[in-house]
Amino acid sequence: MCKWFRELGYKIYYTKTPTETDLGKFCREQNGKLSPISLACLLASDKYQCVKEEIQPKLDDGNIVLCDRFILSAYLYNNMDGVDFDFTRGLYSEILKPDHNFVLELDASLVIENINNRDSKSLDKYELDPAKERETLNKAVEYCKSKGDYVEVIPVTKDLEANTRLIISKLLPIFNEKNILTIKDAKDAAKEEKDTAKAAVKETVVPEKQAAKASELATAAIAPAKETNKKDVKAD
Secondary structure: OHHHHHHHHOOOEEOOOOOOOHHHHHHHHHHHOOOHHHHHHHHHHHHHHHHHHHHHHHOOOOOOOEEOOOOOHHHHHHHHOOOOOOHHHHHOOOOOOOEEEEEEEEEEHHHHHHOOOOOHHHOOOOOOOHHHHHHHHHHHHHHHHHOOEEEEEEEEEEOHHHHHHHHHHHHHHHHHOOOOOOHHHHHHHHHHHHHHHHHHHHHHHHHHHHHHHHHHHHHHHHHHHHHHHHHHHHOO
């Protein structure tokens, strides 16, 4: 998807959580070893660090950031571990929030088919109960919506190209609404702004010079008049 957006001319950065940093890898290693709340806090620290080291710098550099699994995923997995939504929301009260959350919803039968086709050792504990995962996800979505978060559920299929086109069709109107420009459009806009600024400077300088000239002429006209007045006084 990022490749398609880049081909359209947008400046895109992709990341995911848990991250591939030492902290993110440690989070994965501790899954199932720590208490639910301890794991939730550990995963939150990885997300906060991701914002500091990746997301915010990329945003500051003019990128659109797409993150695979962020806060909404925390609501899902924490709750499957028995951590309530309010506790999770408190954990992320100080983090940079995404503008939009998208949930890609695959038909339940296809989810089970995918799970059955994978090595059981590659499955995490959450994937072992797809029915509970879907039920908890639906609850997490409704919770986030009730708190004013933007969440949209997008039905998808096994056709990755079709899914990508669908997601792009959802995102492009958002980019337009927020006036997010392509790299070329941004450069053109910057050039136009610079040219406009130059023209404004020229328009300001010329009147100032004209005003200065007029002032000089007025001073020259007043000076002889003062001298004439002095002579008139002496004559009297």
